[in-house]
Amino acid sequence: MAFHAYLLRCSDGSFYAGHTDDLQSRIAAHQMGMIPGYTFPRRPLHLVWTESFGTRDEALTAERRIKGWSRAKKQALIDGDWARLSLLARNRQDQG
Incomplete structure (x- = not known):
């Protein structure tokens, strides 16, 4: 059996x-x-x-x-931008 992690973009632009x-079934239930x-008041939702x-x-x-990620880091994940994702991860470590 497979298990899935997922990100939805809500109608207000949040994730x-x-x-x-x-x-x-889970996405349908959210929708x-x-x-x-x-997610209830933020429909419609889009699996991103x-x-x-x-x-x-x-x-x-x-x-x-x-x-726990920033919006920018989530967007990099969605975009498949591994270089930006890595950069954002390093920047956060440098700030800590």
Whole structure:
């Protein structure tokens, strides 16, 4: 069974990170307002990134890591801009 970490772009331009073992059903549930919380008032939503993992723990770890990222870093992930993603990660380490 595959597990997925995902990023949604909300109607207000914000991002939502989550994880699931059934990506299509989870996205549909978000879209239909069946999941209360952050995404409910921010529909419609667009799936902008996903990655598959072998275990739920790996997907959850990815979700938690991404939730802590800046908007610019999330956008670099979505764009597949690995150079910018790396630069943003290094800049954050330098600030810490």
